[in-house]
Amino acid sequence: MQIKTVGVLGCGLMGSGIAQVCAASGYRTVVREVDDTALQKGLGWIKKFLDAGVTRGKVTPEARDKTLGNLSGTTTFDALEDCDLVIEAIVENLDAKRSAYAALENVVGDRTIFMSNTSSLCVTELAASTKRPDRFGGLHFFNPVPIMKLVEVIRALTTSDETYRTAFAFAQSVGKEPITAPDRPGFIVNRLLMPYLLDAIRCYENGLGTLEDLDKAMTLGCGHPMGPFTLLDFVGLDTSYYIANIMFEEFREPMYAPPPLLKRMVLAGRLGRKSGQGFYKY
Ligand code: CAA
Ligand code: NAD
Numbered sequence: 001m002q003i004k005t006v007g008v009l010g011c012g013l014m015g016s017g018i019a020q021v022c023a024a025s026g027y028r029t030v031v032r033e034v035d036d037t038a039l040q041k042g043l044g045w046i047k048k049f050l051d052a053g054v055t056r057g058k059v060t061p062e063a064r065d066k067t068l069g070n071l072s073g074t075t076t077f078d079a080l081e082d083c084d085l086v087i088e089a090i091v092e093n094l095d096a097k098r099s100a101y102a103a104l105e106n107v108v109g110d111r112t113i114f115m116s117n118t119s120s121l122c123v124t125e126l127a128a129s130t131k132r133p134d135r136f137g138g139l140h141f142f143n144p145v146p147i148m149k150l151v152e153v154i155r156a157l158t159t160s161d162e163t164y165r166t167a168f169a170f171a172q173s174v175g176k177e178p179i180t181a182p183d184r185p186g187f188i189v190n191r192l193l194m195p196y197l198l199d200a201i202r203c204y205e206n207g208l209g210t211l212e213d214l215d216k217a218m219t220l221g222c223g224h225p226m227g228p229f230t231l232l233d234f235v236g237l238d239t240s241y242y243i244a245n246i247m248f249e250e251f252r253e254p255m256y257a258p259p260p261l262l263k264r265m266v267l268a269g270r271l272g273r274k275s276g277q278g279f280y281k282y
Helices: 013-024 036-056 061-072 095-104 122-129 163-171 187-204 211-222 228-235 239-253 260-267
Strands: 005-009 029-031 072-073 086-090 111-118 136-141 150-155 177-181
Touching: 005 013, 005 095, 013 029, 013 036, 013 061, 013 072, 013 086, 013 136, 029 036, 036 061, 036 072, 061 072, 086 095, 095 111, 095 122, 111 163, 122 136, 136 163, 150 163, 163 177, 187 211, 187 228, 187 239, 187 260, 211 228, 228 239, 239 260
Parallel strands: 005 029, 005 086, 029 072, 086 111, 111 136, 150 177
Antiparallel strands: 136 150
């Protein structure tokens, strides 16, 4: 299926990056947020990233302007009417995603494909909540989207061959390296990453070392680009907490259980970089 117009639901950390790479790859891109404040914030991140790219000599001023020209923002669902593909990147919550799909199905055509950027929810369950389980799948981008090369393409039990092929080709067309991941909690990357990040919090709770030393251990000792606490703050502690709960619910294994400190930090509004404070202050 040919994709010309892409809709993105959510212009937060992930949605803004996804909208940016779609627009940069020549797709007419419409990104939807819940209100104008959230929309302007997300669009501001995109502009800032593109401007920084120009300053660094990584993006030409023409490419920046073309990307911004392909991109529009909205707070309505109606503006997504003409989309061939909609990528959903809203909060990691089943009910919120279900109600967004229901609103979307009132306006888009039958052929429109839905893809979720979920980190850990069951894609088959998401697909089953729509009237298009065959035209539904997972397209899991990584943060920061414009820089990270990987995309996991997830087939729900119901995803048709055509939808899967279209999603895989789409990921390539936006300059990413797709891999096929199973519809199991955490897919491939988060299945490996989350137990490590959650264990780092447990180690910190148990007094293994300071935040700085634990981060230094993994950056300088293992060559990771970010230590676990810098990465948790980067991903968002709310998102990490939701993912842990979803994975624990499915596996019932202690290594996926959200540590008490993570829960308390989320309850205190310390969500990481995006809120100005997480394990570190920004
Ligand atoms: N425009 C264009 N290019 C830019 C840019 C911009 N505004 N800003 C940076 N870049 C380019 C740089 O030029 C550089 O490219 P080269 O390697 O070709 O030189 C590259 O991006 C990296 O930039 P920096 O060197 O300035 O940045 P850095 O070294 O500080 O790295 C980072 C930043 C890439 C984020 C790195 O810290 C990193 O990889 N961190 C780990 C991120 C990670 O693990 N993400 C996955 C999270 S888990 C997830 O997403 C899944 C989930 O479901 C939770
Ligand atoms: P975020 O909190 O930064 O952004 C979510 C945005 O969605 C918010 O701005 C919110 O206002 C908006 N939103 C909520 N309901 C909406 C609706 N009905 N329509 C349009 N917008 C709506 O979260 P995020 O980190 O961008 O995560 C989004 C999704 O991507 C989640 O499913 C998450 O698991 C997944 N994900 C996150 C990361 C990460 O590193 N943060 C990586 C990969 C995947």
